[in-house]
Amino acid sequence: MTQHLAELLMYVAPDPIRQANERWLARILERLGATRRNAEDLPLMDLWLSPHLFLTQTCGYPLMTALRGQVRVLGRPRYELPDSSGGNHCSLLLSRADNPRRTLPDFLGCRGVINGEDSNSGMNLLRHRLAPLQRDGQFFERVGISGSHRDSLRWLREDSADLAAIDSVTYAYLARYAAEEVVGLRVVARSAISPTLPYITAASVSEEQAEEIRGVMNQSLSELPDVSEVLGLREVLPASESDYQIILDYQQEAESLGFGGLR
Numbered sequence: 001m002t003q004h005l006a007e008l009l010m011y012v013a014p015d016p017i018r019q020a021n022e023r024w025l026a027r028i029l030e031r032l033g034a035t036r037r038n039a040e041d042l043p044l045m046d047l048w049l050s051p052h053l054f055l056t057q058t059c060g061y062p063l064m065t066a067l068r069g070q071v072r073v074l075g076r077p078r079y080e081l082p083d084s085s086g087g088n089h090c091s092l093l094l095s096r097a098d099n100p101r102r103t104l105p106d107f108l109g110c111r112g113v114i115n116g117e118d119s120n121s122g123m124n125l126l127r128h129r130l131a132p133l134q135r136d137g138q139f140f141e142r143v144g145i146s147g148s149h150r151d152s153l154r155w156l157r158e159d160s161a162d163l164a165a166i167d168s169v170t171y172a173y174l175a176r177y178a179a180e181e182v183v184g185l186r187v188v189a190r191s192a193i194s195p196t197l198p199y200i201t202a203a204s205v206s207e208e209q210a211e212e213i214r215g216v217m218n219q220s221l222s223e224l225p226d227v228s229e230v231l232g233l234r235e236v237l238p239a240s241e242s243d244y245q246i247i248l249d250y251q252q253e254a255e256s257l258g259f260g261g262l263r
Contacts, residue, residue, distance in 0.1 A: 003037035004029075004054030005047060010197050011057075011169065011231075013150060014177035020230040027220040028055065032213070053202040055213060060244045061120035063198055068241065072207075074199040075214045076239040081232040082175075083168035083190065087239075091125040091165040091191035096156055097184050104189045105133055112140035113152045113161035114262060120247055122149060125191035126165035127262055131254035143262050150174070153181055165191060172232065192250060195243050199236060214238065 006029060008021040029036055034054060039047055048058055048067055055074065058067065078087045093104065101107050115122035130139045144161060146152040152164040153174070168190075174181045199217070201210060217236045221228050228234065254260065 003035045003052070005037050005039050005042075005050050005052045005056070006034070006054045007039050007047060007056050009044065009047075009056065010059070011173060014173060016177050016230050017173050020227045024217075024220060024224060024227050024231070025055070027224060028213075028216055031216045031220055048200065051202055051204060053200070055199060055201055055217075057197050057199050059118070059120050059197055060195055060247045061124050062118050063200070063241065064244050064248050065118070067200070070203055071200040072203050072205050072210055073239050073241055073243075074201050074210050075217070075236040076196045076198050076243065077233050078235045078237050079169055079172075079196060079232045080234050081169060081172040084172065084196065084232070087196055087237045088193040089121070089168045089196050090193050091121045091129070092168055092171050092187050093126065093129065093163060093165050093189040093191065094153070094156060094171075094182075094185050095163050095188050096159065097186040099162060101162070101188075104129075107163050107188070108133060108135065108139060109141050110162035111160070112143040112262065113146050113155045113164045114143060115146055115149050115152050117145065120194060121167035121170075121191075122152065122165050123262060124247060124251055125194060127254045127259060128250040129165070129189065129191045130262075131257040131259040134257070134259045137258050137260070139259070140262065150181060153185065156185055157181075157183075163188065169196070169232075194247060194250075195239065198239055198244065 008025055012018045076087050083090055117123055146155050149166050149170045155161040156164055214236050
């Protein structure tokens with residue numbers, strides 16, 4: 001029997017979220033009679049581009065850049081969480097609650113942190129939100145790269161940075177299940193909305209097969225109401241690459257204002 005790569009790695013914390021995703025994924029594979037292949041230590045890009053990919057989740061920015069035309073979009077999640085609903089989410093621009101700067105323009109010249117240069121929520125939406133406020137192509141005094149949203153939050157708590165953009169789904173999960181990671185922080189502003197992180201499969205999967213997988217994803221979710229509740233996930237909506245064009249539009253808007261990069 002052919003083994004498939006199936007991983008849900010975008011939201012792996014706190015632990016109740018990871019466990020709920022694993023339960024959902026196991027039910028999907030069971031319903032489809034698919035066998036899971038070990039993907040331990042496989043780099044994300046190798047997972048996303050593998051011909052053996054069955055189901056995973058990626059970020060919208062790499063979908064429209066490094067992965068464009070090389071994977072098939074299965075759908076996008078409809079979370080019903082604070083600042084995430086209807087198939088959309090946003091970034092929350094956060095600082096420490098005791099930071100004397102109160103409004104976003106006050107943060108001009110501060111220390112920024114992003115989780116990665118290929119992140120829509122951590123970089124692209126932040127760039128778009130700051131573009132009208134930048135001066136001579138610069139907003140931050142300096143920008144660090146933390147490696148993850150959770151580490152960006154840690155940088156804020158430890159006073160290693162003044163401003164970060166955090167995916168609203170990640171923030172909702174942490175606020176609910178690991179409140180200590182967001183304690184002492186406050187929302188300064190919100191970004192524009194963006195489609196939620198897409199579920200993808202290999203490009204070789206047909207449209208009919210993709211519809212079947214999405215149908216089973218929704219069936220499995222309805223069979224596991226406690227998983228749905230933990231994830232704040234109500235359904236997987238149909239989606240295609242065209243839904244994510246707005247991400248590149250945000251990039252182009254920032255570039256048109258002379259703000260092509262945060263660093």
